Amino acid sequence: MSETTSSGEVRGPVATLRRIAFLMERQREETRRIEAFRNAARTILPLPEDEVRQRAEAGTLTQLSGIGPSTAAVITDACRGVVPERLLALERTAGPLADGGADLRERLRGDLHSHSDWSDGGSPLEEMAMTAMELGHDYLVLTDHSPRLTVAHGLSAARLARQLEVVDAVNEHVGDTFTLLKGIEVDILDDGSLDQTPEMLAQLDVRVASVHSKLKMDAAPMTRRMIGAVRNPYTNVLGHCTGRLVRGNRGTRPPSQFDARAVFSACVEEGVAVEINSRPERRDPPTPLLELARDLGCLFSIDSDAHAPGQLDMLDYGCTRAAEAGIDPDRIVNTWERDRLLEWAAARL
Ligand SMILES: [Zn+2]
Ligand SMILES: [Zn+2]
Numbered sequence: 216m217s218e219t220t221s222s223g224e225v226r227g228p229v230a231t232l233r234r235i236a237f238l239m240e241r242q243r244e245e246t247r248r249i250e251a252f253r254n255a256a257r258t259i260l261p262l263p264e265d266e267v268r269q270r271a272e273a274g275t276l277t278q279l280s281g282i283g284p285s286t287a288a289v290i291t292d293a294c295r296g297v298v299p300e301r302l303l304a305l306e307r308t309a310g311p312l313a314d315g316g317a318d319l320r321e322r323l324r325g326d327l328h329s330h331s332d333w334s335d336g337g338s339p340l341e342e343m344a345m346t347a348m349e350l351g352h353d354y355l356v357l358t359d360h361s362p363r364l365t366v367a368h369g370l371s372a373a374r375l376a377r378q379l380e381v382v383d384a385v386n387e388h389v390g391d392t393f394t395l396l397k398g399i400e401v402d403i404l405d406d407g408s409l410d411q412t413p414e415m416l417a418q419l420d421v422r423v424a425s426v427h428s429k430l431k432m433d434a435a436p437m438t439r440r441m442i443g444a445v446r447n448p449y450t451n452v453l454g455h456c457t458g459r460l461v462r463g464n465r466g467t468r469p470p471s472q473f474d475a476r477a478v479f480s481a482c483v484e485e486g487v488a489v490e491i492n493s494r495p496e497r498r499d500p501p502t503p504l505l506e507l508a509r510d511l512g513c514l515f516s517i518d519s520d521a522h523a524p525g526q527l528d529m530l531d532y533g534c535t536r537a538a539e540a541g542i543d544p545d546r547i548v549n550t551w552e553r554d555r556l557l558e559w560a561a562a563r564l
Contacts, residue, residue: 228267228293231302232256235289237346238305240525241312246337249525253338255286268294316534319517322550323530325354327452328400328423328490328518333378334359335367337523340378344385344395346524354553355527356398356421357382361410363402364427372415375399379418394553396420400454402427405436407443409450416449421560423490423518425454426471434472441473445481448563452516452548453482455492455499463496470501479508486562488514488548493533494526505540515547 226234236252258281259267270276271294276287285301292299311317330336331343340357347355359378360369370378385395398421402410409416409424416422424444432440444450456478457470482489489508492499497520500508508515517533519526537547544550548559 225296225298226293227264228271228290229256229260231289231293231299232259232286235299235302235305237349237525237528238302238309240523241528242305242308242525246523249523250337251283251286252289253342254281255283255290258282259290271295312528312531313535316531316536316538319534319538319544319547319550320531322544323352323517323534323547324552325352325356325396325549325556326519326521326527326530327356327398327421327488327516327549328358328454328492329355329521329527330359330400331357333374334364334369335522340381340395341385342524343521343527344389344393346527347395348389348393350527352393352527354394354396354556356396356423358398358400358421358423360427361399361401363404363410369402369410370399372412375411375415376418396553396557398422400425401449403440403444405429405432405440407440407447409444409447413449417564419449420557421451422449423452423454424450426456426458430458430468430471432471434474437471437473438477441478442481445478445485445487450485450487451560452488452490452518453478454490454518455497455520456489457499457501457504459499459501460496461498465496470499475500475504475507476511479504479511479513482508482514483512486514486559488516491515491517491533491537492520493518493529493531494520495529495532498532498536502536502540505536505542509540509542513546515542516549517547518549 232252236249239249271291276282289299331340360367362369362371397419400423403424403426459470460468519529521527
Protein backbone atom coordinates (compact mmCIF):
# COMPACT_ATOMS: atom_id res chain seq x y z
CA MET A 216 0.00 0.00 0.00
CA SER A 217 1.35 3.40 -0.89
CA GLU A 218 0.75 4.71 2.62
CA THR A 219 3.21 2.30 4.14
CA THR A 220 5.83 2.32 1.43
CA SER A 221 6.01 6.03 0.61
CA SER A 222 9.14 7.65 1.90
CA GLY A 223 10.42 11.16 2.08
CA GLU A 224 6.96 12.71 1.83
CA VAL A 225 6.81 16.13 3.47
CA ARG A 226 3.99 16.39 6.00
CA GLY A 227 2.93 18.93 8.59
CA PRO A 228 4.09 18.45 12.20
CA VAL A 229 0.96 16.63 13.46
CA ALA A 230 0.91 14.23 10.51
CA THR A 231 4.65 13.62 10.88
CA LEU A 232 4.31 12.73 14.57
CA ARG A 233 1.35 10.42 13.88
CA ARG A 234 3.18 8.73 11.00
CA ILE A 235 6.18 8.04 13.25
CA ALA A 236 3.89 6.56 15.93
CA PHE A 237 2.11 4.40 13.35
CA LEU A 238 5.34 3.00 11.91
CA MET A 239 6.82 2.33 15.37
CA GLU A 240 3.65 0.54 16.39
CA ARG A 241 3.41 -1.77 13.38
CA GLN A 242 6.97 -2.84 14.23
CA ARG A 243 5.87 -3.48 17.81
CA GLU A 244 8.13 -0.93 19.49
CA GLU A 245 7.55 -0.12 23.12
CA THR A 246 4.17 1.52 23.82
CA ARG A 247 5.59 4.18 26.14
CA ARG A 248 7.97 5.45 23.47
CA ILE A 249 5.22 5.50 20.87
CA GLU A 250 2.87 7.40 23.16
CA ALA A 251 5.40 10.24 23.37
CA PHE A 252 4.77 10.95 19.69
CA ARG A 253 1.00 10.66 19.94
CA ASN A 254 0.95 12.92 23.02
CA ALA A 255 3.04 15.52 21.25
CA ALA A 256 0.64 15.41 18.28
CA ARG A 257 -2.29 15.95 20.66
CA THR A 258 -0.51 18.88 22.32
CA ILE A 259 0.11 20.84 19.13
CA LEU A 260 -3.09 19.88 17.28
CA PRO A 261 -5.20 22.72 18.79
CA LEU A 262 -2.44 25.36 18.52
CA PRO A 263 -2.36 27.90 15.67
CA GLU A 264 0.21 26.95 13.01
CA ASP A 265 2.07 30.23 13.52
CA GLU A 266 2.57 29.58 17.20
CA VAL A 267 4.00 26.12 16.54
CA ARG A 268 6.39 27.56 13.93
CA GLN A 269 7.47 30.42 16.19
CA ARG A 270 8.10 28.08 19.09
CA ALA A 271 10.06 25.75 16.82
CA GLU A 272 12.33 28.62 15.73
CA ALA A 273 12.68 30.01 19.26
CA GLY A 274 13.38 26.55 20.73
CA THR A 275 10.49 26.81 23.21
CA LEU A 276 8.42 23.78 22.15
CA THR A 277 9.65 21.79 25.15
CA GLN A 278 7.95 24.29 27.47
CA LEU A 279 4.65 22.74 26.35
CA SER A 280 3.55 19.76 28.37
CA GLY A 281 3.86 16.50 26.44
CA ILE A 282 6.76 17.67 24.28
CA GLY A 283 10.32 16.54 24.98
CA PRO A 284 13.58 17.09 23.10
CA SER A 285 13.09 14.31 20.53
CA THR A 286 9.49 15.21 19.66
CA ALA A 287 10.47 18.91 19.56
CA ALA A 288 13.22 18.08 17.05
CA VAL A 289 10.69 16.25 14.84
CA ILE A 290 8.24 19.17 14.99
CA THR A 291 11.01 21.65 14.18
CA ASP A 292 12.08 19.66 11.12
CA ALA A 293 8.48 19.35 9.94
CA CYS A 294 7.92 23.11 10.35
CA ARG A 295 10.95 23.71 8.14
CA GLY A 296 9.67 21.34 5.45
CA VAL A 297 12.33 18.76 6.26
CA VAL A 298 11.50 15.07 6.69
CA PRO A 299 13.03 14.12 10.08
CA GLU A 300 15.79 11.51 10.02
CA ARG A 301 13.76 9.52 12.53
CA LEU A 302 10.91 9.16 10.03
CA LEU A 303 13.20 8.43 7.10
CA ALA A 304 14.77 5.57 9.06
CA LEU A 305 11.35 4.11 9.85
CA GLU A 306 10.14 4.49 6.25
CA ARG A 307 13.17 2.55 5.01
CA THR A 308 11.93 -0.56 6.84
CA ALA A 309 8.22 0.00 6.21
CA GLY A 310 7.51 -2.64 3.53
CA PRO A 311 4.86 -5.36 3.96
CA LEU A 312 5.07 -7.11 7.34
CA ALA A 313 4.91 -10.53 5.66
CA ASP A 314 5.55 -11.83 2.13
CA GLY A 315 3.12 -13.50 -0.24
CA GLY A 316 -0.16 -11.84 0.79
CA ALA A 317 0.09 -8.52 -1.04
CA ASP A 318 -2.52 -9.31 -3.73
CA LEU A 319 -5.04 -10.38 -1.12
CA ARG A 320 -4.24 -7.43 1.12
CA GLU A 321 -4.97 -5.18 -1.82
CA ARG A 322 -8.47 -6.70 -2.00
CA LEU A 323 -9.37 -6.22 1.67
CA ARG A 324 -11.82 -3.37 2.14
CA GLY A 325 -11.86 -3.33 5.91
CA ASP A 326 -11.28 -5.03 9.20
CA LEU A 327 -13.84 -6.70 11.48
CA HIS A 328 -11.97 -6.83 14.80
CA SER A 329 -10.38 -3.86 16.62
CA HIS A 330 -10.19 -2.39 20.12
CA SER A 331 -10.07 1.13 21.52
CA ASP A 332 -9.27 2.54 24.95
CA TRP A 333 -12.91 1.96 25.88
CA SER A 334 -11.79 -1.61 26.68
CA ASP A 335 -8.17 -2.79 26.55
CA GLY A 336 -6.90 -0.90 23.50
CA GLY A 337 -4.36 1.89 23.81
CA SER A 338 -5.94 4.64 21.70
CA PRO A 339 -9.20 6.56 21.39
CA LEU A 340 -11.65 5.14 18.84
CA GLU A 341 -11.27 8.29 16.73
CA GLU A 342 -7.56 7.57 16.32
CA MET A 343 -8.32 3.99 15.29
CA ALA A 344 -10.84 5.24 12.72
CA MET A 345 -8.46 7.88 11.34
CA THR A 346 -5.67 5.33 10.91
CA ALA A 347 -8.04 2.85 9.22
CA MET A 348 -8.97 5.59 6.75
CA GLU A 349 -5.30 6.30 6.08
CA LEU A 350 -4.77 2.61 5.37
CA GLY A 351 -7.42 2.87 2.68
CA HIS A 352 -10.10 0.87 4.47
CA ASP A 353 -13.76 1.47 3.55
CA TYR A 354 -14.82 0.30 7.00
CA LEU A 355 -13.52 -0.68 10.40
CA VAL A 356 -15.61 -2.59 12.91
CA LEU A 357 -14.97 -1.42 16.45
CA THR A 358 -15.22 -4.52 18.66
CA ASP A 359 -14.47 -3.68 22.27
CA HIS A 360 -14.87 -6.42 24.87
CA SER A 361 -18.05 -7.49 26.69
CA PRO A 362 -18.85 -7.08 30.46
CA ARG A 363 -17.53 -10.36 31.88
CA LEU A 364 -14.03 -9.68 30.61
CA THR A 365 -13.32 -7.34 33.49
CA VAL A 366 -9.51 -7.53 33.07
CA ALA A 367 -10.02 -5.89 29.68
CA HIS A 368 -12.57 -3.31 30.99
CA GLY A 369 -15.38 -4.99 29.08
CA LEU A 370 -18.28 -2.66 28.29
CA SER A 371 -21.57 -2.93 30.18
CA ALA A 372 -24.74 -2.47 28.15
CA ALA A 373 -24.87 1.15 29.33
CA ARG A 374 -21.26 1.91 28.32
CA LEU A 375 -21.77 0.20 24.97
CA ALA A 376 -24.87 2.35 24.39
CA ARG A 377 -22.75 5.45 25.08
CA GLN A 378 -20.02 4.21 22.76
CA LEU A 379 -22.55 3.81 19.93
CA GLU A 380 -23.42 7.49 20.24
CA VAL A 381 -19.75 8.39 19.93
CA VAL A 382 -19.46 6.17 16.84
CA ASP A 383 -22.43 8.00 15.30
CA ALA A 384 -20.71 11.32 16.01
CA VAL A 385 -17.46 10.13 14.40
CA ASN A 386 -19.31 8.94 11.30
CA GLU A 387 -20.97 12.32 10.93
CA HIS A 388 -17.51 13.84 10.48
CA VAL A 389 -15.67 11.37 8.27
CA GLY A 390 -17.54 11.66 4.98
CA ASP A 391 -18.92 8.94 2.69
CA THR A 392 -15.83 6.96 1.83
CA PHE A 393 -15.35 5.41 5.25
CA THR A 394 -17.63 4.03 7.96
CA LEU A 395 -16.77 3.12 11.52
CA LEU A 396 -19.07 0.15 12.05
CA LYS A 397 -20.62 -0.79 15.39
CA GLY A 398 -19.44 -4.06 16.80
CA ILE A 399 -18.38 -6.11 19.76
CA GLU A 400 -16.02 -8.91 20.64
CA VAL A 401 -18.51 -10.73 22.79
CA ASP A 402 -17.39 -13.42 25.19
CA ILE A 403 -18.71 -16.92 24.64
CA LEU A 404 -19.84 -17.94 28.13
CA ASP A 405 -19.40 -21.48 29.49
CA ASP A 406 -22.83 -22.57 28.26
CA GLY A 407 -22.35 -21.13 24.78
CA SER A 408 -24.47 -18.02 25.35
CA LEU A 409 -23.19 -14.56 24.52
CA ASP A 410 -22.10 -12.01 27.13
CA GLN A 411 -24.29 -9.06 26.11
CA THR A 412 -28.01 -8.34 26.09
CA PRO A 413 -29.95 -9.20 22.90
CA GLU A 414 -31.16 -5.58 22.87
CA MET A 415 -27.59 -4.32 22.55
CA LEU A 416 -26.43 -7.06 20.18
CA ALA A 417 -29.32 -6.13 17.88
CA GLN A 418 -28.05 -2.55 17.62
CA LEU A 419 -24.66 -3.61 16.28
CA ASP A 420 -23.53 -4.07 12.69
CA VAL A 421 -21.11 -6.97 13.21
CA ARG A 422 -20.51 -9.30 16.16
CA VAL A 423 -17.32 -11.30 16.76
CA ALA A 424 -17.78 -14.06 19.37
CA SER A 425 -14.69 -15.41 21.14
CA VAL A 426 -13.75 -17.72 23.99
CA HIS A 427 -11.61 -15.94 26.61
CA SER A 428 -12.17 -18.06 29.72
CA LYS A 429 -11.86 -21.73 30.70
CA LEU A 430 -9.82 -22.39 27.58
CA LYS A 431 -8.78 -25.74 29.01
CA MET A 432 -12.25 -27.27 29.38
CA ASP A 433 -12.73 -30.78 27.97
CA ALA A 434 -13.29 -31.17 24.25
CA ALA A 435 -16.94 -32.28 24.48
CA PRO A 436 -18.26 -29.32 26.52
CA MET A 437 -15.99 -26.93 24.58
CA THR A 438 -17.47 -28.20 21.30
CA ARG A 439 -21.02 -27.71 22.64
CA ARG A 440 -20.06 -24.25 23.92
CA MET A 441 -18.63 -23.12 20.58
CA ILE A 442 -21.46 -24.59 18.51
CA GLY A 443 -23.93 -22.89 20.84
CA ALA A 444 -22.32 -19.55 20.04
CA VAL A 445 -22.16 -20.26 16.30
CA ARG A 446 -25.88 -21.16 16.25
CA ASN A 447 -26.73 -17.86 17.96
CA PRO A 448 -28.17 -15.67 15.18
CA TYR A 449 -26.23 -12.64 16.43
CA THR A 450 -22.85 -14.29 15.87
CA ASN A 451 -21.14 -13.30 12.62
CA VAL A 452 -17.49 -14.22 13.22
CA LEU A 453 -15.92 -16.91 15.38
CA GLY A 454 -12.87 -15.11 16.85
CA HIS A 455 -9.41 -16.74 17.35
CA CYS A 456 -11.00 -20.21 17.66
CA THR A 457 -8.29 -22.10 19.54
CA GLY A 458 -7.12 -19.29 21.84
CA ARG A 459 -3.54 -20.45 21.49
CA LEU A 460 -0.55 -18.15 21.97
CA VAL A 461 2.57 -19.12 20.05
CA ARG A 462 4.90 -16.38 21.25
CA GLY A 463 5.05 -12.91 22.78
CA ASN A 464 5.22 -11.27 26.17
CA ARG A 465 2.12 -13.07 27.48
CA GLY A 466 3.95 -16.39 27.09
CA THR A 467 2.62 -19.35 25.16
CA ARG A 468 -0.64 -21.25 25.56
CA PRO A 469 -1.75 -24.50 23.90
CA PRO A 470 -4.82 -24.51 21.64
CA SER A 471 -8.20 -25.35 23.19
CA GLN A 472 -9.44 -28.84 22.40
CA PHE A 473 -12.71 -29.22 20.48
CA ASP A 474 -14.22 -31.11 17.55
CA ALA A 475 -13.15 -28.71 14.83
CA ARG A 476 -15.04 -30.54 12.09
CA ALA A 477 -18.30 -30.19 14.04
CA VAL A 478 -17.69 -26.52 14.91
CA PHE A 479 -16.68 -25.51 11.38
CA SER A 480 -19.58 -27.47 9.86
CA ALA A 481 -21.92 -25.44 12.09
CA CYS A 482 -20.18 -22.29 10.82
CA VAL A 483 -20.87 -23.36 7.22
CA GLU A 484 -24.54 -24.06 7.98
CA GLU A 485 -25.04 -20.75 9.77
CA GLY A 486 -22.90 -18.61 7.45
CA VAL A 487 -20.58 -17.66 10.31
CA ALA A 488 -17.06 -16.63 9.27
CA VAL A 489 -14.05 -18.30 10.84
CA GLU A 490 -11.61 -15.61 11.84
CA ILE A 491 -8.04 -15.68 10.60
CA ASN A 492 -6.54 -13.72 13.47
CA SER A 493 -3.52 -11.82 12.16
CA ARG A 494 -1.73 -11.22 15.46
CA PRO A 495 1.68 -12.90 15.20
CA GLU A 496 1.43 -14.25 18.75
CA ARG A 497 -1.87 -15.97 17.89
CA ARG A 498 -1.63 -17.30 14.29
CA ASP A 499 -5.10 -18.69 14.89
CA PRO A 500 -6.44 -21.05 13.53
CA PRO A 501 -3.37 -23.25 13.26
CA THR A 502 -2.67 -24.33 9.65
CA PRO A 503 -4.29 -27.81 9.82
CA LEU A 504 -7.51 -26.25 11.16
CA LEU A 505 -7.37 -23.45 8.62
CA GLU A 506 -7.16 -26.06 5.86
CA LEU A 507 -10.01 -28.07 7.38
CA ALA A 508 -12.22 -24.97 7.47
CA ARG A 509 -11.25 -24.25 3.86
CA ASP A 510 -12.16 -27.78 2.77
CA LEU A 511 -15.49 -27.71 4.61
CA GLY A 512 -16.47 -24.52 2.78
CA CYS A 513 -16.32 -21.93 5.57
CA LEU A 514 -16.39 -18.20 5.12
CA PHE A 515 -13.42 -16.36 6.61
CA SER A 516 -12.64 -12.94 8.01
CA ILE A 517 -9.03 -11.75 8.09
CA ASP A 518 -8.85 -9.57 11.18
CA SER A 519 -6.12 -7.48 12.77
CA ASP A 520 -7.49 -7.67 16.35
CA ALA A 521 -5.62 -4.34 16.66
CA HIS A 522 -5.26 -2.86 20.14
CA ALA A 523 -3.39 0.19 18.78
CA PRO A 524 -3.56 2.06 15.46
CA GLY A 525 -0.30 0.72 14.01
CA GLN A 526 -1.49 -2.83 14.65
CA LEU A 527 -4.25 -2.33 12.08
CA ASP A 528 -1.54 -3.05 9.52
CA MET A 529 -1.02 -6.57 10.88
CA LEU A 530 -3.56 -7.76 8.30
CA ASP A 531 -0.45 -8.50 6.22
CA TYR A 532 0.23 -11.55 8.39
CA GLY A 533 -3.29 -12.96 8.02
CA CYS A 534 -3.27 -12.34 4.26
CA THR A 535 -0.06 -14.30 3.89
CA ARG A 536 -1.56 -17.25 5.75
CA ALA A 537 -4.82 -17.16 3.77
CA ALA A 538 -2.90 -16.96 0.48
CA GLU A 539 -0.66 -19.87 1.51
CA ALA A 540 -3.79 -21.91 2.28
CA GLY A 541 -5.19 -21.02 -1.15
CA ILE A 542 -8.42 -19.54 0.19
CA ASP A 543 -10.71 -18.04 -2.45
CA PRO A 544 -10.83 -14.25 -1.82
CA ASP A 545 -14.59 -14.18 -2.38
CA ARG A 546 -15.01 -16.41 0.69
CA ILE A 547 -13.23 -13.77 2.78
CA VAL A 548 -15.99 -11.45 3.98
CA ASN A 549 -13.80 -8.38 4.37
CA THR A 550 -13.05 -8.40 0.63
CA TRP A 551 -16.76 -7.54 0.28
CA GLU A 552 -18.01 -4.02 -0.01
CA ARG A 553 -19.71 -2.54 2.99
CA ASP A 554 -23.34 -3.08 1.99
CA ARG A 555 -22.78 -6.73 1.10
CA LEU A 556 -21.02 -7.21 4.43
CA LEU A 557 -23.87 -5.58 6.36
CA GLU A 558 -26.47 -7.65 4.55
CA TRP A 559 -24.59 -10.85 5.42
CA ALA A 560 -24.17 -9.78 9.06
CA ALA A 561 -27.91 -9.17 9.43
CA ALA A 562 -29.02 -12.21 7.44
CA ARG A 563 -30.11 -14.36 10.41
CA LEU A 564 -31.81 -11.62 12.44
ZN1 LIG B 1 -10.15 -11.93 21.87
ZN1 LIG C 1 -9.87 -8.85 20.28
